[in-house]
Amino acid sequence: MKRILLSLVVVLSVFAVQAKTLVVYYSYTNNVHRIVNELVKQIEADIVKIEPAEKGLDYAANNYAIGSAQISAIRNNPEDASSYPTIDPVKVDLKDYDCIIIGAPLWWSNMAAPLQSFLFQYGKDMSGKKIWLIVSSASSGISGVESDAKRLIPDGKFFSSSLWIKSSQTSNSANLIRQWLKDIKYDSVSSLKAIANDYSKTSYTVYSISGYLIGRDMASIDNLKKGLYIINGKKIYKQN
Numbered sequence: 355m356k357r358i359l360l361s362l363v364v365v366l367s368v369f370a371v372q373a374k375t376l377v378v379y380y381s382y383t384n385n386v387h388r389i390v391n392e393l394v395k396q397i398e399a400d401i402v403k404i405e406p407a408e409k410g411l412d413y414a415a416n417n418y419a420i421g422s423a424q425i426s427a428i429r430n431n432p433e434d435a436s437s438y439p440t441i442d443p444v445k446v447d448l449k450d451y452d453c454i455i456i457g458a459p460l461w462w463s464n465m466a467a468p469l470q471s472f473l474f475q476y477g478k479d480m481s482g483k484k485i486w487l488i489v490s491s492a493s494s495g496i497s498g499v500e501s502d503a504k505r506l507i508p509d510g511k512f513f514s515s516s517l518w519i520k521s522s523q524t525s526n527s528a529n530l531i532r533q534w535l536k537d538i539k540y541d542s543v544s545s546l547k548a549i550a551n552d553y554s555k556t557s558y559t560v561y562s563i564s565g566y567l568i569g570r571d572m573a574s575i576d577n578l579k580k581g582l583y584i585i586n587g588k589k590i591y592k593q594n
């Protein structure tokens with residue numbers, strides 16, 4: 355009976371969980387959109403695309419006047435919600451994710467304004483999460499975008515290095531992403547073992563998805579075969 359109940363809990367939690375990595379991005383001229391499409395061919399992740407509430411704006415017209423005005427408003431008053439352009443409502447529960455990859459176009463050396471709007475609303479819910487940045491610009495360096503992300507996600511665990519893909523390199527994204535994922539050791543940093551370590555150095559439980567208790571210590575995690583597991587009754591993790 356106990357096992358049946360446990361299996362039921364486990365099956366219910368299987369339905370309640372989502373993948374552990376979230377990719378959130380904005381894209382005006384589709385470069386970041388193409389980059390994200392390549393990225394999710396190489397990792398498992400859920401995707402959220404940010405959309406400005408006001409449709410049809412030409413951010414590049416008149417020497418990028420609208421984009422420039424939005425960035426200036428944020429620079430002048432970054433603590434004021436009204437400095438940020440309104441975006442469509444976003445349905446995301448950040449509690450479901452341990453890792454977040456942010457795909458950002460660069461505008462006037464800053465993070466594109468609509469993506470800053472999202473992070474202004476949700477950045478505080480990302481505390482303790484592992485964060486990486488992918489930035490697309492025509493040519494400008496990306497340190498301003500990194501600073502924006504750190505300002506808007508004050509307690510994120512940022513990982514270096516960010517991936518910078520210039521607009522002219524967009525068609526080579528697949529190769530650049532593959533190399534970057536290797537360089538940042540994405541597989542091991544987002545692995546079951548790393549996540550378990552984050553939960554607690556000493557206390558966690560690992561179940562198979564059919565409900566068997568595998569163990570309560572690091573050794574049981576070290577010896578896991580490839581597959582899906584539930585850790586601390588909460589989520590499914592994939593051991594690669």
Ligand SMILES: Cc1cc2nc3c(=O)[nH]c(=O)nc-3n(C[C@H](O)[C@H](O)[C@H](O)COP(=O)(O)O)c2cc1C
Nearest residue numbers: 381382383384385386421459462463491492493494
């Ligand atoms: C409003 C605006 C401002 C921009 N400012 C810069 C800039 O200062 N430096 C730069 O190298 N590229 C700049 N760009 C170019 C974008 O960073 C680049 O085209 C990027 O690939 C756009 O990504 P997306 O296609 O996903 O929107 C700007 C683009 C826009 C729309």
